[in-house]
Amino acid sequence: MTHLALSRISKDFGGATVVQDFNLDVKKGEFISFLGPSGCGKTTTLRMIAGFETPTTGQIIMDDVEITNKAPNQRNVGMIFQSYALFPNMTVAQNIGFGLQIRRDSKEAIKQRVDEMLTLINLEKHANKYPYQLSGGQQQRVSLARALANRPQVLLLDEPLSALDAKIRVQLRSEIRAIQKALDITAIFVTHDQEEALSISDRIVVMYEGKVEQIGTPFEVYNFPETRFVANFVGSLNTASAEVTDPAKGLLNVGGVQFVTASEIASRKKGEAIRISIRPERFSFLSEHKKDNVLDCVIENITFLGSVVRVQVKIGGASFNMDTFNNPFLELPKIGAKEQVTCSKNAVLVLDE
Amino acid sequence: MNLTTVKKHGGKIWAWFWMILGILYFFLPLIATFLFSLRAKLNVLSFTAYQHVFNDSNFVYNFSYSVLWGVLTIIVGVLIFVPTAYLIRLKLPQFRIPVEFITMLPFVIPAIVYVFSLVRTFSQPPLLIVDSPVLLVAAYTVLSMPYMYSAIDTGLRAIDVRTLTEAGQSLGAGWGTILFRIILPNIRVAILSGAFLSFAIVIGELILAQYLVKPAFAPYMTYLIQQKAYEPAAMAIISFALTWAAMGVIQFIGRGSGGGEQSQIAGGH
Amino acid sequence: MTVKNIVEQGAPQARPASKKISWTWLGLTPFFIFTFLFLLYPASTLGVRSFQDSRTHVFTLKYVTQLLHDPYLLGAYWISIKISVITAVGGGIFGFLLAYSAIRGGLPRFMRSSLMTFCGVASNFAGVPLAFAFIALLSPSGELTKVLIALGFNPYHHGFTLYTFWGLSIVYMYFQFPLMVLIISPAIDGLRREWVEAAENLGASPAQYWRYVAFPILLPAILGAVVLLFGNSFGAFATAQALTGGQINLVTIVIGSQLRGDILSDPGLGYALALGMVVIMAFAIIARALLQQRTERWLR
Numbered sequence A: 001m002t003h004l005a006l007s008r009i010s011k012d013f014g015g016a017t018v019v020q021d022f023n024l025d026v027k028k029g030e031f032i033s034f035l036g037p038s039g040c041g042k043t044t045t046l047r048m049i050a051g052f053e054t055p056t057t058g059q060i061i062m063d064d065v066e067i068t069n070k071a072p073n074q075r076n077v078g079m080i081f082q083s084y085a086l087f088p089n090m091t092v093a094q095n096i097g098f099g100l101q102i103r104r105d106s107k108e109a110i111k112q113r114v115d116e117m118l119t120l121i122n123l124e125k126h127a128n129k130y131p132y133q134l135s136g137g138q139q140q141r142v143s144l145a146r147a148l149a150n151r152p153q154v155l156l157l158d159e160p161l162s163a164l165d166a167k168i169r170v171q172l173r174s175e176i177r178a179i180q181k182a183l184d185i186t187a188i189f190v191t192h193d194q195e196e197a198l199s200i201s202d203r204i205v206v207m208y209e210g211k212v213e214q215i216g217t218p219f220e221v222y223n224f225p226e227t228r229f230v231a232n233f234v235g236s237l238n239t240a241s242a243e244v245t246d247p248a249k250g251l252l253n254v255g256g257v258q259f260v261t262a263s264e265i266a267s268r269k270k271g272e273a274i275r276i277s278i279r280p281e282r283f284s285f286l287s288e289h290k291k292d293n294v295l296d297c298v299i300e301n302i303t304f305l306g307s308v309v310r311v312q313v314k315i316g317g318a319s320f321n322m323d324t325f326n327n328p329f330l331e332l333p334k335i336g337a338k339e340q341v342t343c344s345k346n347a348v349l350v351l352d353e
Numbered sequence B: 001m002n003l004t005t006v007k008k009h010g011g012k013i014w015a016w017f018w019m020i021l022g023i024l025y026f027f028l029p030l031i032a033t034f035l036f037s038l039r040a041k042l043n044v045l046s047f048t049a050y051q052h053v054f055n056d057s058n059f060v061y062n063f064s065y066s067v068l069w070g071v072l073t074i075i076v077g078v079l080i081f082v083p084t085a086y087l088i089r090l091k092l093p094q095f096r097i098p099v100e101f102i103t104m105l106p107f108v109i110p111a112i113v114y115v116f117s118l119v120r121t122f123s124q125p126p127l128l129i130v131d132s133p134v135l136l137v138a139a140y141t142v143l144s145m146p147y148m149y150s151a152i153d154t155g156l157r158a159i160d161v162r163t164l165t166e167a168g169q170s171l172g173a174g175w176g177t178i179l180f181r182i183i184l185p186n187i188r189v190a191i192l193s194g195a196f197l198s199f200a201i202v203i204g205e206l207i208l209a210q211y212l213v214k215p216a217f218a219p220y221m222t223y224l225i226q227q228k229a230y231e232p233a234a235m236a237i238i239s240f241a242l243t244w245a246a247m248g249v250i251q252f253i254g255r256g257s258g259g260g261e262q263s264q265i266a267g268g269h
Numbered sequence C: 001m002t003v004k005n006i007v008e009q010g011a012p013q014a015r016p017a018s019k020k021i022s023w024t025w026l027g028l029t030p031f032f033i034f035t036f037l038f039l040l041y042p043a044s045t046l047g048v049r050s051f052q053d054s055r056t057h058v059f060t061l062k063y064v065t066q067l068l069h070d071p072y073l074l075g076a077y078w079i080s081i082k083i084s085v086i087t088a089v090g091g092g093i094f095g096f097l098l099a100y101s102a103i104r105g106g107l108p109r110f111m112r113s114s115l116m117t118f119c120g121v122a123s124n125f126a127g128v129p130l131a132f133a134f135i136a137l138l139s140p141s142g143e144l145t146k147v148l149i150a151l152g153f154n155p156y157h158h159g160f161t162l163y164t165f166w167g168l169s170i171v172y173m174y175f176q177f178p179l180m181v182l183i184i185s186p187a188i189d190g191l192r193r194e195w196v197e198a199a200e201n202l203g204a205s206p207a208q209y210w211r212y213v214a215f216p217i218l219l220p221a222i223l224g225a226v227v228l229l230f231g232n233s234f235g236a237f238a239t240a241q242a243l244t245g246g247q248i249n250l251v252t253i254v255i256g257s258q259l260r261g262d263i264l265s266d267p268g269l270g271y272a273l274a275l276g277m278v279v280i281m282a283f284a285i286i287a288r289a290l291l292q293q294r295t296e297r298w299l300r
Helices: A042-050 A092-102 A107-121 A136-149 A166-183 A194-200 A218-223 A228-233 B003-037 B048-055 B057-090 B093-108 B111-121 B133-158 B161-170 B175-186 B188-204 B207-211 B217-227 B230-254 C003-014 C017-050 C062-069 C071-104 C109-122 C127-138 C143-150 C165-189 C193-201 C206-234 C238-244 C251-259 C267-295
Strands: A002-013 A016-027 A031-035 A057-062 A077-080 A154-158 A186-191 A203-208 A211-216 A238-246 A251-254 A257-260 A273-278 A293-304 A308-315 A318-325 A338-343 A349-351
Touching: A002 A042, A016 A042, A016 A186, A016 A211, A031 A042, A031 A194, A042 A077, A042 A154, A042 A186, A042 A203, A077 A136, A077 C193, A092 A107, A092 A136, A092 C206, A107 A136, A136 A166, A136 C193, A166 A186, A166 A194, A186 A194, A194 A218, A203 A218, A203 A228, A211 A218, A211 A228, A228 A349, A238 A318, A251 A273, A257 A293, A308 A338, B003 B230, B003 C071, B003 C109, B003 C127, B003 C143, B003 C165, B048 B057, B048 B230, B057 B093, B057 B133, B057 B161, B057 B175, B057 B188, B057 B217, B057 C017, B093 B133, B093 C017, B093 C206, B093 C267, B111 B133, B111 B207, B111 C017, B111 C251, B111 C267, B133 B188, B133 B207, B133 C017, B161 B175, B175 B188, B188 B217, B188 B230, B188 C127, B207 B217, B217 B230, B217 C127, B217 C238, B230 C109, B230 C127, C017 C267, C062 C071, C062 C267, C071 C109, C071 C165, C071 C206, C071 C251, C071 C267, C109 C165, C127 C143, C127 C165, C127 C238, C165 C206, C165 C238, C193 C206, C206 C267, C238 C251, C251 C267
Parallel strands: A031 A186, A031 A203, A077 A154, A154 A186
Antiparallel strands: A002 A016, A002 A057, A203 A211, A238 A251, A238 A273, A251 A257, A273 A349, A293 A308, A293 A338, A308 A318
16 A cells, blocks of 8 residues: 655756656555665655655655645655754754644643653653753654654654764664654655665665665665665675686686686676676685685785674785674784685676676 | 745745845945035036045045054054954953953943043043053054954854964974964954954044044044035045955955855944 | 974973963953053043032032933933934844845845945944935935936925934944844854754744744844944944034934033033943843843753
8 A cells, every 4th residue: 555655756956857757655654765875866855755845747645645746834744854953942842842833732732742752752851951952862852753743644854863973873773763663654764874774674765866776675675786886885895807707607707816606697708807796794714614716815904893894805816805703712814814715606796787 | 836936936036125125225325425426527527526635635644644543453453352362262261251241342332432531531640641642543442342352253263273273382383473373374364354344443433533633534524524515425435445445355365265254243333 | 303392392281280370361461451441441430420520520419410300411312212223123124134135035145245245344334424425315415315306206395304313314224234234144044944944844834934933043143133233323423423413412412512621511411421321231231131031041
């Protein structure tokens, strides 16, 4: 059952096309992320749903009603801004009650709803504080409560976590997801952070230069990227040029070293130049479990990333990143050491040019 | 066309309306003065009045003195207020409120009142300096203090005083070097803006020079208004053009170096 | 760099804190000496002289009593206050609309920087030259008057003269509204776009946005600016003097005539009048402070 439908949406700004032929059907209660680098049109699309921008062509339909050209204050959508956008002259309670006050709800009704919302975001004690007295995370929670107080049909979140500290970001992210699930509200979440999108969403819309690159679950988008952009943007990725040496057996020459791939290259000619990609976590140091590719390498660099250690290795003429889990009892190789790494042939993907 | 765009277009028409009204208010008196100043010769427009003004040795005399007072005022102001504002920003924030209060006082005390209390105070021993140009320059410095000080303070706010100072210290610079070779060049736009405002105040200030009996532009112009018709108009245009040029210089120098617009502060009367 | 150099540079950091404080104190002394000598001390004599007979130097209340009972003097205060309130409110409204149009009205960008330059010039274009400019424009033989007469409307036949209260108000507006533009622009800049959008998103109309959000946010800045404008016009002297030659009985002009030292004048009364002005300004500032306390609880 479609709750919100965007069909053939485009947006031009003075000749430049910012969003091009955007199509999306959102189900009730679904959590959708728009993911892409800045300038990819994700925020513009969100703002068209909110009514702050008008699509040049296309339609936006919510619960079978066309809202394409409705004014923002005639739509029932809730918006959360990156900069919180709390009204500085109002207390937390006044901010949350603002929409209800505009709707001319009774005083008691407003108070009851505000209290409900304060409980929801766990800020009961701060009802009479002004925004400047709150931390960034608290302010963003108030802004969430303010948007939800009006019982919107859709919740729109424009990079709501970008201005927060790393730790708060992760915490608030799961809080937002929990509230969204509890209220069974449809949410659209704009972000440039792939980890955020992967962790929070039911489905992700990956955008690049105004176009939709891929729509899919986090699992699909990460493991089966449909375009080179998605492969590069979501997660980290090694790419290298390769030469087909044996199409039938899937053998490749990558910088003077032989690789084997499970990707279909039977149709390719011997000697054809192609590009391959391998995710860093698919490499591992050589143990008793030998994989399809056993590769001699030199350790070039080691970066400690917390739970993961990223090792840069030189295999023949090409450099690759390899991720290995951090284990304090495991001794890492020294820079410059000669090692062997391995990866399965399934991990070696051939990219469409 | 939806509601939002209708609203935006309506707003734009009003914006133009107010701007045009503002421009008219601003330019009409100037155009009128200019036209008037060209009517010195019967039935033809000419620059005769301007010729008279520039050939008038009294004008040159009085105007040169005003320029001199202006320059001295700026120098004294910079020497006193830059170190003060700098120290308060860097080391003595507890003095911010009293010092800012004092710098705003000339705004509260009407100039005429200030001038008379000044004349009274300094016309009896041991402070008998009412005839000295020192008093005039000091008084001009006080009158321009609200603008000069806040221009400098705005300038200092725009740069990272602490980091610049610490960088200077770590490179072995002494206080004098830090203040005059690092801080001063970095707030030159703000200082210039304060300087030109001070200059404009000195040029336009009437009572001070009048009651301290010193040669200056404004009293001379007042005197001339009672004597002649077209020359004062020419002088008004000249003084306006000078103020305008000064503002133009601020904008020009401020371009690209940032903070030029913000450090522009209005003058008073 | 030699070892000696390094040691010398390290030295200031190693000094005890008390020495640093004495040094920084020294830095502020020129300022305090200067302002005490040329501002605080002379201004403080105002209070004393208002209660001192000009000839005998004996303590007296006669000036203050005269001030409170003489209808001529009270009238002068009243006219000064009236013109200051009218031009502060009028200039405040017009200046605000101009600044808002230039900043948020969707006009080309250069309009804004031009307006700021105009205002920087105009707010400093006062006194004698300003008076003269309006004489050239609106006096009976002024350029605009001539145009209006040619169009069949002589303002001087409809009760208008440049040399009276309303004429002077129009002239004062010339430096009042640009001052407002300069003071209020940063506050308008501080109005964030997200606030409009958040309000709209929550169902508010533009009018409701102004009533509940923008106006309350701007109010402290507007109040502060209007009081500044009030003071700006309250203390003005040269413009009125040059325009009307002392015909309009503003407090500053009355003070000027009392202090000038001719036979009819009494400096003591002049000082008392001046003290009255300071008291009125102080009231304006206190009123503003009280209002601001109520309106800016939400400010840091």
